[in-house]
Amino acid sequence: MSGLPVLREPERSVPAADAPTVPLAALDQLWFQVSGTVCNLRCKHCFISCAPDNHSFWFMGRAEVKRHLEASVDLGVKEYYFTGGEPFMNRDLLGILEDTLALGPATVLTNGTLLPPRTVRALRALAEASRYSLELRVSLDGVTESSNDAIRGAGAFRRTLAGIERLASAGFLPIITAMQTWEDDRSEATLAAFRELLASVGYRRARLKILPPLRIGAEAERSHGYLPEERVTHEMLHGFDLDQLLCRRARLVSARGVHACPILLDASSALLGRSLREAARRPARLAEQACYTCYRSGAICSNVGGSGGNSQ
Amino acid sequence: MTVTTVARGRKPGLPCHRRVAAFGGIYSNHLALAAALADARRRGVDALYCLGDLGAFGPHPDRVFPLIRGAGVRTVRGNYDDSIARGLEDCQCGYTDPRDNHYARISYQYTLARTSLENRAWLSTLPHERRFLLGDLRVLACHGSPRRMNEFLWETTTPDHFLRNLTGKHHCDVILATHTGLHWKRRLDERRWYVNVGALGRPANDGRTEVWYALLEADGPGLDVEFVPVAYDHEALAREMKEEQLPDEFVETIRTGWWTTCLEVLPAKERARGKW
Numbered sequence: 312m313s314g315l316p317v318l319r320e321p322e323r324s325v326p327a328a329d330a331p332t333v334p335l336a337a338l339d340q341l342w343f344q345v346s347g348t349v350c351n352l353r354c355k356h357c358f359i360s361c362a363p364d365n366h367s368f369w370f371m372g373r374a375e376v377k378r379h380l381e382a383s384v385d386l387g388v389k390e391y392y393f394t395g396g397e398p399f400m401n402r403d404l405l406g407i408l409e410d411t412l413a414l415g416p417a418t419v420l421t422n423g424t425l426l427p428p429r430t431v432r433a434l435r436a437l438a439e440a441s442r443y444s445l446e447l448r449v450s451l452d453g454v455t456e457s458s459n460d461a462i463r464g465a466g467a468f469r470r471t472l473a474g475i476e477r478l479a480s481a482g483f484l485p486i487i488t489a490m491q492t493w494e495d496d497r498s499e500a501t502l503a504a505f506r507e508l509l510a511s512v513g514y515r516r517a518r519l520k521i522l523p524p525l526r527i528g529a530e531a532e533r534s535h536g537y538l539p540e541e542r543v544t545h546e547m548l549h550g551f552d553l554d555q556l557l558c559r560r561a562r563l564v565s566a567r568g569v570h571a572c573p574i575l576l577d578a579s580s581a582l583l584g585r586s587l588r589e590a591a592r593r594p595a596r597l598a599e600q601a602c603y604t605c606y607r608s609g610a611i612c613s614n615v616g617g618s619g620g621n622s623q
Numbered sequence: 624m625t626v627t628t629v630a631r632g633r634k635p636g637l638p639c640h641r642r643v644a645a646f647g648g649i650y651s652n653h654l655a656l657a658a659a660l661a662d663a664r665r666r667g668v669d670a671l672y673c674l675g676d677l678g679a680f681g682p683h684p685d686r687v688f689p690l691i692r693g694a695g696v697r698t699v700r701g702n703y704d705d706s707i708a709r710g711l712e713d714c715q716c717g718y719t720d721p722r723d724n725h726y727a728r729i730s731y732q733y734t735l736a737r738t739s740l741e742n743r744a745w746l747s748t749l750p751h752e753r754r755f756l757l758g759d760l761r762v763l764a765c766h767g768s769p770r771r772m773n774e775f776l777w778e779t780t781t782p783d784h785f786l787r788n789l790t791g792k793h794h795c796d797v798i799l800a801t802h803t804g805l806h807w808k809r810r811l812d813e814r815r816w817y818v819n820v821g822a823l824g825r826p827a828n829d830g831r832t833e834v835w836y837a838l839l840e841a842d843g844p845g846l847d848v849e850f851v852p853v854a855y856d857h858e859a860l861a862r863e864m865k866e867e868q869l870p871d872e873f874v875e876t877i878r879t880g881w882w883t884t885c886l887e888v889l890p891a892k893e894r895a896r897g898k899w
Contacts, residue, residue: 337770339785387788390780415782416890444779444890484894498721516899518887519720554771615719615775615888 330580330598331545333558335591339389340561340613341379342573345371345404346395347566352422354463355533356452356490358525358601359576361396367577368396369566373403377410379564382587384414392418392612394573399425405433412441418614423449423474423485424467431477438483446614447485448520449475452492454504462492462533472512479514486614488520523608525574527601537600547606556602557610558595562587571595573612574605638697638755640670644851645764646836647674647701647801650824651681651734653690655834658855659823660694666838666851672753674801675701675766677746678734679714680824680873682863688742700749701766701802702773706731707738708746717773720887727885729870754795758841760814763795767802776800776819778807779892786817797846799837804828804882805893806835808848818848826880828897832857833880 347368350361380391391411398404398419411417438445451471453459459468478485487509493501502519509517526536553559563570568582569590575581580598583590597606605611644663649656663671673696678684684707691698700708702715714731718724738746751772752765768774769789776786786809790798797816805828806821821827821835833852840847861877872883881898889897 384784387785389782389785414784416780438891442779443782444777444892446891482895484891502721516894518894609719614890615717 328598329545330596330602331543331548332594332596333553333556334594335562336554336559338383338386338560338562338587338591340392340557341383341388341390341587342392342394342561342563342612343371343376343379343407344368344395344563344565344570344573344576345376345393345398345407346401347371348396348576349400350395350397350422351400351424352397352464352467354422354452354529356462356492356524356530358528358530358574360528370401370403371407371564371566373406373410375566376403376407376564379587380410380414386587386591388415390416390418390614392420392573394420397422397425399430405430405437408434408437408445412437412443412445414443416443416446418446418448420448420450420488421474422463422467422471423447423451423478424470426474426477428477431481431483434478434483435481447478447483448488448614449478449485450488451475451505452489454501454508458492462490472508475509475514476512479509479512484516484518485514486518486520488522490522490524492524520614522611523604525601525604527574527599537603541600541603543597543602543606551606555609556595556597556605557612558597558605560610561612562590572605574601575599638670640755640757640841642666642668642838642840643670643672643755643757644668644836644838645672645674645799645818645820646823647676647766647820648804648822648824649673649677649687649691650679650703650822651677651684651687652824652834652855652860653681653683653686654857654860655823655853655855656687656690659834659836659851659853660690660696662851662853663836663838668838670755671696672755672764672799673698674764674799674820675699675749675772676703676801676822676824677701678707678738679703679730680869681860682867682869684734684738685742688745692745697753697764698749699753699764699766700746700751700772703731703734704746704749705772707735708743708749710735710743715773716885717775718885718888723885723887726870726872730873733867733869757797757839757846759844760796760816760841760846761794762797762799762839763793764799766800768800769793769795769798773802775803775888776817777803777890777893778805778809778819780890781809781817783809783811787811787815790815790817797839799839806837806850808837808850814844816846816848821850823853825876825882828882828893829880830898831880832878
């Protein structure tokens with residue numbers, strides 16, 4: 312790992328020294344931390360504490376992303392994901408998506424607040440020009456202004472709904488993602504309320520994805536962190552389908568290097584190399600407590616895969 | 624009907640064909656299966672391949688077995704077949720949405736309870752893949768993908784370079800698969816192809832009541848792929864499904880050609896083409 316930058320490790324429990332390792336089976340998903348940790352919102356559940364003034368990880372430029380896209384072809388990558396921070400804060404994003412959609416499917420994880428009509432029109436044009444799907448995953452964490460904005464900040468609810476409305480009227484079917492902040496027995500009613508809310512802004516075929524909380528970063532302060540015993544041990548992997556873990560099939564590229572997964576951006580144990588090839592050769596270590604959530608819920612970060620809190 | 628030969632420089636014993644019909648996703652639709660088999664015979668194919676998932680969704684699962692076995696269809700094990708054969712808890716379809724899983728459970732419990740022990744034993748004999756030669760091309764027939772029985776390979780989320788990589792790793796020129804229920808094909812280069820042969824069990828979410836299979840023919844050094852729509856008595860199937868008290872949502876799909884369930888696994892473009 313020599314030559315790699317030393318990360319500012321956030322406060323978290325000490326990674327287990329004898330943690331199990333997971334070799335990469337195939338590089339199916341390539342993630343880009345395209346806007347670093349810079350976000351126009353300051354959500355209280357953010358697992359990497361993104362904010363307007365969190366410059367720990369900076370934007371990635373179009374040329375830098377393109378270099379990795381080209382390297383990904385020989386590795387047989389299946390899907391490309393773009394996250395942050397808020398990806399639409401990166402002025403290169405539309406160009407990056409154009410480059411990506413020439414090669415394969417692209418998914419953008421966004422808070423939906425930076426989608427003026429001209430951006431939506433540009434996205435529509437990109438989607439129509441490609442044979443591959445462009446997915447937009449929009450985060451919304453409550454069905455009311457008060458419940459959403461308590462987590463995502465004042466004004467977020469209205470701006471996100473306006474973004475969803477524009478996407479829906481342009482023919483997009485965004486995947487609305489919500490972190491599960493309700494008890495399991497309220498799931499059905501909550502999902503119905505989400506659908507009703509989305510229909511009220513013209514999105515009538517809503518696709519919903521519910522995520523379990525990742526109790527690190529800001530979320531550890533909002534609710535609580537992991538219990539000491541909530542770790543993945545060697546014994547827990549006996550008979551376990553490793554393909555359920557994202558690090559079995561994915562890597563994340565940031566401006567600093569290549570990481571095991573998008574959740575562990577700021578964990579030094581998960582920084583695996585400078586190049587895709589190097590990071591593909593190195594196994595991921597299930598040393599962090601967030602690995603426990605992935606173990607219990609599956610690869611929640613993928614568009615399809617993992618589950619909400621029901622299996623927790 | 625088929626001559627097994629040793630092609631030049633090829634592994635001995637591989638079946639060698641010129642023209643085959645390949646289908647999958649029967650989902651207990653015995654009426655569509657009978658119509659497709661008759662259609663393929665009329666077209667003079669020299670082999671029939673089924674890429675798995677004999678049961679699910681439709682009525683009377685045992686009715687497809689005599690048709691498949693009687694016609695000598697070379698069959699590959701799908702995730703549904705694997706679950707039914709082994710009596711697993713679910714169909715291994717890979718759904719993650721609660722509504723999709725609700726309907727998948729109804730379908731699976733119905734099918735498991737009504738598949739005879741003899742047919743379950745036969746399912747357990749099915750291989751995960753079959754290989755043959757089509758002219759000069761090495762074909763690998765599987766259910767989802769060569770590397771995972773229940774992997775979804777959708778047209779709009781499967782890049783060329785990914786498929787080329789897959790053919791290289793699995794030493795074949797042509798991959799035939801089903802599992803998604805939507806037929807599509809892509810020529811990757813001079814010799815290499817990916818073909819999703821579609822499903823006979825339910826329509827292709829296109830507002831048409833026909834179901835689809837694929838006709839593949841060696842064409843010089845290349846391949847000719849044709850998707851064939853199969854019209855069948857879908858109203859009779861819908862009546863059987865009603866009599867068996869299968870969900871109205873399933874019956875609606877048979878009658879309208881639009882998927883009503885198992886929608887959350889669809890990528891954006893495929894989802895947008897449907898009604899729901």
